[in-house]
Amino acid sequence: MSAIKSGGPIKGIDACNDQAAKIALANSSKQIILGRSSHKLRNPENAPEKWLVEPIKLFASGKQSQPQLLKIDDEHQGFIEPIKIQAPCLTCHGTEIAKPISEKLTQVYPEDQATGFQLNDFRGIFWVKIKK
Numbered sequence: 565m566s567a568i569k570s571g572g573p574i575k576g577i578d579a580c581n582d583q584a585a586k587i588a589l590a591n592s593s594k595q596i597i598l599g600r601s602s603h604k605l606r607n608p609e610n611a612p613e614k615w616l617v618e619p620i621k622l623f624a625s626g627k628q629s630q631p632q633l634l635k636i637d638d639e640h641q642g643f644i645e646p647i648k649i650q651a652p653c654l655t656c657h658g659t660e661i662a663k664p665i666s667e668k669l670t671q672v673y674p675e676d677q678a679t680g681f682q683l684n685d686f687r688g689i690f691w692v693k694i695k696k
């Protein structure tokens with residue numbers, strides 16, 4: 565997020581894009597992989613794996629709100645945690661997004677669905693998949 569401070573939200577979009585993938589890779593091994601996903605995706609590469617689809621629906625409908633440990637299959641265990649919209653997130657995920665930002669978002673993410681959120685809305689999840 566330091567790029568957001570030094571370069572403003574436009575640089576932040578590039579940072580969020582490049583660095584999120586690098587951070588995910590750097591922290592992933594054969595034993596543990598992790599990432600973010602959502603019911604309203606910005607980056608299609610964050611599309612949920614099958615085991616995440618139902619849990620995301622439960623969070624989005626408000627039926628579930630707590631982090632959870634899940635059994636994925638005989639070899640894998642999962643951990644998921646909901647992510648809520650905080651005030652700084654509205655710059656890029658809110659209802660009134662400044663034109664230079666929305667133009668950049670449309671350019672990088674032509675299928676962006678991750679706008680129109682309000683404070684405290686469920687935005688998506690952080691997930692971890694662990695090989696036993």
Ligand code: HEC
Nearest residue numbers: 573576577580581584600601602605606607610653656688
């Ligand atoms: C500077 C603009 C910007 C800000 C501020 C921002 N985001 Fe994002 N967000 C993005 C971009 C760009 C992506 C796509 C990143 C990628 O390629 O994985 C993204 C992706 C995500 C994703 C992954 C799922 C998806 O839709 O691809 C989540 C979850 C998310 N943001 C939550 C948040 C939350 C919560 C905050 C506030 C704490 C926040 N974002 C603040 C620009 C921003």
